[in-house]
Amino acid sequence: MNDPQLPKFRLSEISTLFDQVLPDLMHKYHVPGVGIVGIENGTLAWTRQFGVRSIQTQEAVTANTIFEACSMTKPLFAYAVLKLVEREYLDLDVPLVKYLGHPYIENEPLHEIITARMVLTHTSGLPNWRPGDRDGDEPLVVHFEPGSDYQYSGEGFWFLQRAVESITNTPLHKWLDAQLMQPLGMKNSSLVWKDEFDDVAVGHDINGQPEKERNPFTRPNAAFSLYTTPSDYALFIEEILKPDRAASHSLEKEMLMQMLASHYEAPHTKSYGKRTLRGLGWEILETANATYHGHAGANRDMFRCTCLFDVSARDGFVLMANAAGGEGLREELLSALY
Numbered sequence: 001m002n003d004p005q006l007p008k009f010r011l012s013e014i015s016t017l018f019d020q021v022l023p024d025l026m027h028k029y030h031v032p033g034v035g036i037v038g039i040e041n042g043t044l045a046w047t048r049q050f051g052v053r054s055i056q057t058q059e060a061v062t063a064n065t066i067f068e069a070c071s072m073t074k075p076l077f078a079y080a081v082l083k084l085v086e087r088e089y090l091d092l093d094v095p096l097v098k099y100l101g102h103p104y105i106e107n108e109p110l111h112e113i114i115t116a117r118m119v120l121t122h123t124s125g126l127p128n129w130r131p132g133d134r135d136g137d138e139p140l141v142v143h144f145e146p147g148s149d150y151q152y153s154g155e156g157f158w159f160l161q162r163a164v165e166s167i168t169n170t171p172l173h174k175w176l177d178a179q180l181m182q183p184l185g186m187k188n189s190s191l192v193w194k195d196e197f198d199d200v201a202v203g204h205d206i207n208g209q210p211e212k213e214r215n216p217f218t219r220p221n222a223a224f225s226l227y228t229t230p231s232d233y234a235l236f237i238e239e240i241l242k243p244d245r246a247a248s249h250s251l252e253k254e255m256l257m258q259m260l261a262s263h264y265e266a267p268h269t270k271s272y273g274k275r276t277l278r279g280l281g282w283e284i285l286e287t288a289n290a291t292y293h294g295h296a297g298a299n300r301d302m303f304r305c306t307c308l309f310d311v312s313a314r315d316g317f318v319l320m321a322n323a324a325g326g327e328g329l330r331e332e333l334l335s336a337l338y
Contacts, residue, residue, distance in 0.1 A: 013111040014038060014317050015046055017336060020178040022050055025332055028209030029215070029325030033061040033165035033201055042241040044234050053322065054202035054210055056153050056196070057175050066188055066200045066227050067320035068217075068261040070297025070305050073191070074157055075298040076236055077172075079251065080180045081164060085116070089167050091116040092280075099163040105277025110142040115180050119156035120280040121264045126155040127292065150266040154223035161222040189228035191220035197227065199221045201300025204323035211302050224299055237307060240293075241314045252296035260284075260293060298327065306330050312325060 015038050026034060033051035037044055048106050049061040084090040090099065093115050097104060105111045110125060110172030118124040125142040128151075132138035143151060159170050167319040168175045173191035193216030203211045240260075244252050262277040262284055277284035282293045294308035294316075309316025321329060 007046065009101060015048070017050055017333065021333075022048075022329075025329045026051055029323070029328040030204070030206065030210060031063070031321050031323040031325045031329055032204055032313040032328070033322045034329075035043045035063070035065055035067065035201075035230045036317060037234045039234055039237055039241070039314075039318075041056040042243075044231060045315075047231060049079065053200065054335070055204065055208065056202070056210055061164055061201065061322075062199055063231060064188060064199045064229060066229055067305060067322060068201075068203070068224075068297075068299045069226040069233060069302040070224050070299040070303055071154070071296045072216050072305055072307055073222060073224050074154075075224040075295050076180065076205045076226060076233075077157065077161070077176065079236070079239075080176055081097045081116060081120070081160065082251055082259055082280060083249070083257050084164065084167065085253060090164070092120075094109045096163040100166050103160050104162065105140050105142070108140070108142055110146060111159075114142075114156070114159065115151045116160055116281065117187065117263070117280070119153070120159045120268075121150075122152050123150055123264055123278075124153055124156040124159070125149050125151065126148070126153040126159065128152055128154050130155055137176055137249065142289060150264060154221075158221065161220075164222075171220065172222060177240060180236075180249055183247065184239055186228065186235055187231045189226065191217070191222075191225050191227075193217055193227065199318075200227075201303075202323075203320035205301055206324040208323055211282050211300075215300075224297065230320050233307065233318045233320075235320065237309050237316055241309065241311065241316075261290065274296040294315075296330065298324075304330060306334070308334070 018036055020124050028046050033053055036048045038046045048064050051059055052063055053059045053065055085092055095115055097112050114124045125144045125146045128220045130138055132139040165172055174325040186329050263314050264278045283295055286290045292310055296306040298304050301324045304318040306317045
């Protein structure tokens with residue numbers, strides 16, 4: 001693009017922004033394929049697909065192309081966790097080791113006070129990930145007293161996942177599918193790889209080169225392993241935005257408001273020059289015109305995605321890209337909103 005400074009847009013105008021600038025941004029950041037959907041007045045209003053699933057096959061991205069949703073897995077999991085809280089199987093402020101039934105980290109007393117609320121607000125004190133493999137022998141350390149500071153942590157979600165699996169006595173992918181994804185109609189979604197997946201995006205690196213070998217997620221991870229389409233994920237955002245809270249899988253209004261409320265301000269992080277607030281599973285950004293909820297994600301230097309919505313206006317969007325360059329693309333687009 002000749003001019004990297006995009007004009008300012010409101011969220012309601014985002015489809016126009018995508019149509020006007022996305023092909024140039026894809027070229028600039030070496031992103032082969034993008035899928036986007038827009039939500040207006042609480043329902044899916046439009047879809048856009050650009051480019052190809054893989055530069056090798058040159059198969060076009062379609063409305064059914066499955067991407068790695070990366071850390072956008074976290075809010076979906078958080079919603080189901082809060083349903084457990086609502087049903088009194090889990091308390092947000094009870095240490096997770098009590099549900100797990102044994103220590104999560106040996107010889108680390110600080111981890112024994114970590115709660116679900118701390119995990120969902122990224123104040124557990126755990127690092128993003130432990131050194132080495134999750135099943136390896138590398139020691140996991142709590143970096144500060146839980147609840148006293150902010151540090152983004154996928155490891156915390158893994159801890160919470162283990163507690164939830166202990167409560168439900170069910171592997172996470174089966175439980176989340178039955179409790180939330182099936183009721184929402186997310187038919188093209190799973191926390192683990194399925195051999196029947198065929199319309200699937202291939203990841204590409206920062207230079208737009210495809211991954212040499214697909215390494216599918218065969219083990220569910222509440223922090224990042226969701227396979228889904230933009231349209232399927234939009235069904236989840238529609239669930240957040242709908243006024244009717246009567247469905248058995250839906251959070252009641254009071255609990256939903258807790259999820260969307262600010263529980264913590266990250267004192268040393270900012271997004272687009274704005275202070276960063278944390279709800280239960282969501283990032284919250286306040287601007288002069290609106291308050292946005294959303295989440296971004298990055299997997300294996302190969303996939304980038306983001307979602308954003310305005311609860312008051314009941315509109316939003318989901319964007320998924322099959323390349324690491326999707327981060328630069330995403331940052332330019334969101335800067336035009338803020």
